[in-house]
Amino acid sequence: MIEATLCFPLRDGADTGDERAGSRDGGTSPTEVLLIEKRRGLGEGWYNGPGGKLEDGETPRECAIRETREEVGLEIQPADLEKAGELTFLLDGEGHTFCHVYRTATFEGEPRPSPEARPEWVPIDDVPYDRMWDDDRLWLPGVLEGRTVAGEFRFEGGEPLDEAAFVDHDLEWDVEVVRER
Numbered sequence: 001m002i003e004a005t006l007c008f009p010l011r012d013g014a015d016t017g018d019e020r021a022g023s024r025d026g027g028t029s030p031t032e033v034l035l036i037e038k039r040r041g042l043g044e045g046w047y048n049g050p051g052g053k054l055e056d057g058e059t060p061r062e063c064a065i066r067e068t069r070e071e072v073g074l075e076i077q078p079a080d081l082e083k084a085g086e087l088t089f090l091l092d093g094e095g096h097t098f099c100h101v102y103r104t105a106t107f108e109g110e111p112r113p114s115p116e117a118r119p120e121w122v123p124i125d126d127v128p129y130d131r132m133w134d135d136d137r138l139w140l141p142g143v144l145e146g147r148t149v150a151g152e153f154r155f156e157g158g159e160p161l162d163e164a165a166f167v168d169h170d171l172e173w174d175v176e177v178v179r180e181r
């Protein structure tokens, strides 16, 4: 099974521009999420979070940080990455991809495009689910609200996965996620 990651950087949209961190209202929750429009590979043309496949010897957390740096140029410290979920994608009854989902409201840098991805801040209540993987609308809203999720999603119709049909799913919310290295 392919092991992959997704990372969702979050910000308070009211805090953009040159406002000082000190002017923030301490308890505000984030209002925007950084998505990418994928420019090549699996899910090309669709929106998703930054992320990708684990490389040899890499932990999921290291992968999420590396992919976010490579795809959009943001720098994240390992301790700032919060595990939000674990998703299993099955294709024709067999495990295809296991995906670790993270979120963070703490990062450095400004998003910049790369050959793989065009980044875009979008309001959390206006995420373009009609231009994303079919399963995203089921689990991403809760993840953006700060919940944890475990999900299994079944696709049928053969490779490639992004041309297969989404058939059904099981979801469990507010699960304990393994806080790996």
Ligand SMILES: CNc1ncnc2c1ncn2[C@@H]1O[C@H](COP(=O)(O)OP(=O)(O)OP(=O)(O)O)[C@@H](O)[C@H]1O
Residues within 6 Å of the ligand: 004, 005, 006, 040, 041, 042, 043, 048, 050, 051, 052, 053, 054, 089, 097, 099, 133, 135, 136, 161
């Ligand atoms: C089936 N439903 C799905 N719903 C939401 N997200 C899904 C997904 N299935 C795969 N994903 C994500 O899509 C990315 C693929 O990445 P993918 O381009 O294959 O990997 P990577 O960036 O390493 O590419 P290269 O092989 O280097 O080109 C990776 O983040 C993975 O978690």
